[in-house]
Amino acid sequence: MPPSSTLPRSLVLGSTSRYRRELLARLGLPFDVAAPAVDETPLLHEAPRALALRLALAKARAVAALHPEAVVIGSDQVADLAGHALGKPGTHERAVAQLQLMSGHTVVFHTAVAVVCQASGFEQVDLAPVSVRFRDLSHDEIERYLRAEQPYDCAGSAKSEGLGIALLDAIDSDDPTALVGLPLIRTCRMLRAAGLVLP
Numbered sequence: 001m002p003p004s005s006t007l008p009r010s011l012v013l014g015s016t017s018r019y020r021r022e023l024l025a026r027l028g029l030p031f032d033v034a035a036p037a038v039d040e041t042p043l044l045h046e047a048p049r050a051l052a053l054r055l056a057l058a059k060a061r062a063v064a065a066l067h068p069e070a071v072v073i074g075s076d077q078v079a080d081l082a083g084h085a086l087g088k089p090g091t092h093e094r095a096v097a098q099l100q101l102m103s104g105h106t107v108v109f110h111t112a113v114a115v116v117c118q119a120s121g122f123e124q125v126d127l128a129p130v131s132v133r134f135r136d137l138s139h140d141e142i143e144r145y146l147r148a149e150q151p152y153d154c155a156g157s158a159k160s161e162g163l164g165i166a167l168l169d170a171i172d173s174d175d176p177t178a179l180v181g182l183p184l185i186r187t188c189r190m191l192r193a194a195g196l197v198l199p
Helices: 018-025 048-066 092-102 139-149 163-167 184-193
Strands: 011-013 071-081 084-086 106-117 122-134 168-172
Touching: 011 018, 018 184, 048 071, 048 084, 048 106, 048 122, 071 092, 071 184, 084 092, 092 139, 106 184, 122 184, 139 163, 163 168
Parallel strands: 011 071
Antiparallel strands: 071 084, 071 106, 106 122, 122 168
C-alpha cells in the first residue's frame, strides 16, 4: 500500500448552499458536504469584497480543522451596491427593498473562493467580481418576479440562472459561474494547485 502522502485527497465543500453543491458537481469529482460554523457578521466598516474574502477563507479553515486530510472549499458572496453590502434577504419584504435599491443601478457581486488542506499546508483564496446592471424595475415587476421565484436565499434577491435574468440589462464577468455562487474557473485552478486531478 502506498504511503498516505501519495493517496488522493478527499474533497469537501464547506457549504450547505444547494447552488454551490450543484456547481461543484459539474466537475465530476466525488465530494462531501460540511456546514462551516462561522459567524458571518460583517466587521465594523468592512468593505463588501473584504467581507467575502474573509468569510470564504474562514469557512474553508473551519471545515479543514475537522477534516485535516481533505481538500476543503469555502466560498462566500456579497452583493455590493456603491460600497454597501447586501446579503440574503430572507423575507419577501427585504427582497422587495433590495430590488428597489438596485433598480437602474450596477451592483458588483463579490464571489470569493478559498481552498485549504490542513495536512499539506495548502491555502489559497481568490475573488471573482461580477458587475450586474439592473433595469429600471417597476413595483409590479418586482412583485411578479419575487412571487414566481422566491429568491430569498440569494444575495441581491435575484437568480441570474433563472427568471432573474429578465431583471438585468448586462452582466460583466470573466467567470460565468461566479454569479451563481461558486467561480468554477478559479476553483479548478486552485484544486489543481492543491494536487487534485481534474479532466
